[in-house]
Amino acid sequence: MTSLLQMGIFGDSSSPFDECIEKVTAEHLITENWAMILDVCDKVNADPRGPKNALLSIRKRLNHRDPHVVLLALSVLDSCWGNCGPAFRKEVSSASFINELQSKAVHSTRLISEKTRMMILKWVENECKSDPSLSLVSTLYKNLLADGYSFTSNETKKSDNKDIQAEEEEALVKAIALSLQEAEAPKTSRLYQLLDSNNSLPINGITNNNPNWWCGRIGVQQGLFPSSFVTSDLSEVKKEPVVTTATPPSPVPVIDESVLLRCIQMLEDCDPTGETPDPPELAAIEQASRSQGPLINARLAAIDTQINALSEVDMAIRDVLALYDQAVQQAHYQVGGQLVNPLCSVCCCKVIFD
Template identity: 30%
Template structure:
């Protein structure tokens, strides 16, 4: 019995797609990308390792494998494209997508990635196997396609009343929580000397039931791409975070995204919980890690500007700095996206404020004008009466003088 030759990529691919990871580890992913470029058979071998991981029964492993494949497609050139568009890899994707035991989220991710690769490979006829497999997947799995848009049913008065009641309840609860938060924070503070980490509670997105009001929802995430077919609808891409403004129809809400405002169907989005204190702390920590690497980026640029190509290849310090700085790029891109969204939101908020101020000033001026007209209308009759009384008194005085002058002396 001869043992099958070990694949040089098995270990690094397993490390980058480990089921115990809490999110994609870009340092591990980039290690795989670098290793592919160092071997003539790298693209073929790494795809063979990916196929093994797709056969794993854990959904996290399958999702991480798809993300690793996507990173390889973007970083490793034409050889990698040919291996991803091979019959063996596309068959592995279809096999996983058509397995009734595969998680729905994994199936949706396969469809999404195959669609992206089809678009990426569209200009190369030799990579047409990916498009064929993608079309077959869409035909065999119609449930993975975006749903049909719901009808625009007017909201009833009872629905409006329900939304107002939910809003008042949410406000009351928020006030109560804010009033008790200092003592709660104190009681929840970790004890000194404790080595046990605080448990992290992941808040999962929730589907939005038909007829749900927007009173208690502040953010939603797009599950599918949405292209408007009527004026006033909001365009978005899968994964976009939309700020919820109000209910407009029974199954349509108004929201804002990248400075645009419009209505969107509820069955295209999922509800997001507001970030917890722990999540906000993680975001702050991620920002600190990115800014802490600025000095390494500057040092790397300085070393590269004074080194020859031969020196750079053998310089361990340059190699180490390069890997450190490349590892923060995904975090940097995420932060750019987050702050770009915040900038758009603040810009839109400023525009709304300016419009509200103009509308208020116009209403105020109109109100003052109406008030002045009312005063004038109220005072004019009085002025007329006063003038009439004065005229009558003057006439009486004149008559008195005449009688005095004409009376016999």
């Protein structure tokens, strides 16, 4: 049992960087300790075999069950990529490690996959452009892009939403100020005599310095009006009754799978040569399918929000389990100062130490 625990995931391979990498990616760390990470980079640069051995230690931490440890290991990997020179980058872009990088880019934990993809994007836009030996990283980026994976993080989306909200608030303030200006301005009436002499539209008079012209505003538009078209007596304006034709209410769009399947089937049955005319109801079916687009996007956004929330809950549960395991082990070691065999948190069997 002891030998199996010592072998671990990567067999009996060990690295002189195991201890320092485990220290900078410890479970109890809340955020990155950049001083310790830069010390690791200095040690890698001082050792001729440092890039290979350090990457082996980082790879072990990338496969840890705690997502926080994986995120810290990704930060160490990114720092070594930028500070340990071409030798370390070639090790990352090797065939033996590129699959590990790909698995983290499509990881089920959103924070891990997003951080990995953002790292790959940064590498491709900088070092990979000038170094052909890093082609495997560039190829991985293209493959992920072709598979539909996004290279933007939620932090960027949140900042964009804040900018949009600020613009909307600024536009609202301008609209309120404009409405206050219109309320204070004297109202007159402009008469359209080109089409119908009885038709009139109220405007806001700004100035009448010239006896032949008025300067006024209608909504947000401002211009000059002949004084013969303007009167200050609003009682003269006669409103013509507006005749409106009743239009049938448009159907409320709903997500209907049968409509989508029918549209796909009709499109597949269409003649691409144009010799056979399209079915007359195809246009209506296409319009009904397109109207479901916003509803489907909203449903997918809601599902994505639920997945992100569940992912955060999963990480919180993993943190609690890690703390529980640590507390159980400490409790067994504190009984009478004697070493007691702790229980495995997975199968509840005793772990025997030599």
